[in-house]
Amino acid sequence: MRPLTYERATAIDEVVRRVANRPGAAFLAGGTTVVDLLKLDVITPDLLVDVRDLPLGGIVAEPGRIRIGATASNSDVAVHPAVRERCPVLAEALLAGASPQLRNMATIAGNLLQRTRCTYFRDGQSACNKREPGTGCSALNGVNRDHAVLGGSDDCIAVFPSDACTALAMLDTTVHTVRPDGATRVIDFAELHTAPGHTPHVETVLEHGELITGLVVEDLPAARRSAYLKVRDRTSYEFALASAAVALEITDGVVTAARIALGGVATRPWRSHAAEEALIGGPATTERFAGAAAEALAGARPLAGNAFKVRLAEQTLITALTDLASRPTEEPSS
Amino acid sequence: MLWEVRMRISLSVNNRSVESTVEPRTLLVDLIRDDLKLTGTKVGCDTGQCGTCTVLLDGRAVKSCSMLAVQAEGTRVTTIEGANAETGLTDLQEALWAEHGVQCGYCTPGMVLALQDLLATNKAPTEQEIRCGLAGNLCRCTGYQSVVRATLALTGQNGGRNDV
Numbered sequence: 001m002r003p004l005t006y007e008r009a010t011a012i013d014e015v016v017r018r019v020a021n022r023p024g025a026a027f028l029a030g031g032t033t034v035v036d037l038l039k040l041d042v043i044t045p046d047l048l049v050d051v052r053d054l055p056l057g058g059i060v061a062e063p064g065r066i067r068i069g070a071t072a073s074n075s076d077v078a079v080h081p082a083v084r085e086r087c088p089v090l091a092e093a094l095l096a097g098a099s100p101q102l103r104n105m106a107t108i109a110g111n112l113l114q115r116t117r118c119t120y121f122r123d124g125q126s127a128c129n130k131r132e133p134g135t136g137c138s139a140l141n142g143v144n145r146d147h148a149v150l151g152g153s154d155d156c157i158a159v160f161p162s163d164a165c166t167a168l169a170m171l172d173t174t175v176h177t178v179r180p181d182g183a184t185r186v187i188d189f190a191e192l193h194t195a196p197g198h199t200p201h202v203e204t205v206l207e208h209g210e211l212i213t214g215l216v217v218e219d220l221p222a223a224r225r226s227a228y229l230k231v232r233d234r235t236s237y238e239f240a241l242a243s244a245a246v247a248l249e250i251t252d253g254v255v256t257a258a259r260i261a262l263g264g265v266a267t268r269p270w271r272s273h274a275a276e277e278a279l280i281g282g283p284a285t286t287e288r289f290a291g292a293a294a295e296a297l298a299g300a301r302p303l304a305g306n307a308f309k310v311r312l313a314e315q316t317l318i319t320a321l322t323d324l325a326s327r328p329t330e331e332p333s334s
Numbered sequence: 335m336l337w338e339v340r341m342r343i344s345l346s347v348n349n350r351s352v353e354s355t356v357e358p359r360t361l362l363v364d365l366i367r368d369d370l371k372l373t374g375t376k377v378g379c380d381t382g383q384c385g386t387c388t389v390l391l392d393g394r395a396v397k398s399c400s401m402l403a404v405q406a407e408g409t410r411v412t413t414i415e416g417a418n419a420e421t422g423l424t425d426l427q428e429a430l431w432a433e434h435g436v437q438c439g440y441c442t443p444g445m446v447l448a449l450q451d452l453l454a455t456n457k458a459p460t461e462q463e464i465r466c467g468l469a470g471n472l473c474r475c476t477g478y479q480s481v482v483r484a485t486l487a488l489t490g491q492n493g494g495r496n497d498v
Binding site for chain 1: 339341357358359361380381382383385388391394395396397400401402404405407448451452465466467469470471
């Protein structure tokens with residue numbers, strides 16, 4: 001790891017100012033991504049500004065929404081009663097990720113900015129447009145079993161790895177920030193992460209020095225009946241090969257509302273409106289679920305190593321929907 | 335080259351106040367082992383995977399190889415040396431002993447602290463919950479069976495003797 005300096009501050013404007021004023025500075029929260037990549041010399045900030053002393057760790061359940069502070073730990077969010085009741089998919093997704101220790105360390109805002117597990121990005125040496133713009137993408141014609149089939153470009157096919165973000169993508173989530181000039185802004189979750197396109201090193205719409213202060217997850221009746229299914233090479237402590245975050249509202253056997261997002265197969269959190277529309281208004285049957293899955297993967301661009309992910313993601317989604325639909329109906333939500 | 339300024343940090347380790355001077359890039363595990371000479375905390379993979387570097391930070395299990403020492407400024411750290419009751423082994427350690435939950439022993443400090451965190455919030459975890467609680471601790475000797483059995487025995491479940 002290269003030498004660096006480390007600072008802490010207790011005021012949001014101070015933290016933002018310190019990072020914004022220095023091009024090589026970065027925020028540090030739980031450190032589960034940052035310290036990992038520092039050790040690999042994949043990122044080389046000369047200043048880390050720790051946000052852990054900021055008063056942003058709270059989780060507040062209000063009528064109509066849950067406010068989650070940026071530095072709330074993944075563990076605390078996963079066990080929060082309101083999260084488990086109103087959007088169990090988020091709790092399940094969080095608990096499917098990493099290990100207890102890392103969930104204790106990791107923050108929810110850090111999770112939004114998690115970096116890819118692409119080995120070419122992480123090895124610090126291979127050609128990688130995300131790590132070193134303009135050098136090329138080693139994965140396109142390399143070992144690409146783990147890579148994305150959705151949302152990729154000719155410059156990058158790295159998977160966005162977060163489980164929690166797969167759930168947040170299908171919920172009504174907004175991301176709240178403070179910009180370098182001190183102004184606040186609210187970003188729709190769907191707008192936060194950018195497609196790799198020709199600039200895979202740019203992963204979000206955040207400016208340098210813009211700090212996430214929290215998330216708001218709006219209540220969604222369908223989310224009370226929601227679930228996360230993750231398929232991976234081993235059953236614990238592994239990233240998804242494919243995952244599905246699903247919510248269904250079924251009235252008299254007819255799907256009246258649906259939310260669907262896929263993980264492990266796309267370059268950013270991937271909500272599928274097409275799959276949702278394929279379900280709404282029809283019976284909750286396996287045939288319909290298969291149709292929705294086909295819609296979700298219709299734009300897939302598989303490569304030599306990851307072609308299996310298309311069928312795997314379809315089957316993951318069909319299984320998640322089938323399991324969810326077979327659950328006993330919840331109490332009517334208010 | 336960037337001149338690295340060493341930083342003075344203070345924290346509580348095993349209920350004792352500790353002051354140390356570290357480079358900002360020093361890992362917490364290196365502070366614990368090299369500066370404080372508390373070598374019960376191990377380094378296995380140094381990549382946040384194996385869990386043998388597990389310590390408690392303000393009561394919660396964390397991986398000390400994946401944290402900077404400066405991040406622990408002002409916190410309460412418990413290492414395996416501090417987990418012991420004054421007079422010897424904790425009930426959890428006794429249970430691991432009784433059920434042969436220790437083989438080579440390298441993963442054990444991390445296992446004990448991870449289980450301690452689990453048991454702090456869940457007095458009677460199921461087998462599945464115990465296994466999930468240990469997902470961040472790799473053991474290449476026991477196959478986890480005896481560790482799970484010990485934890486079940488400690489919490490008075492299944493008499494600790496069922497096949498698990």
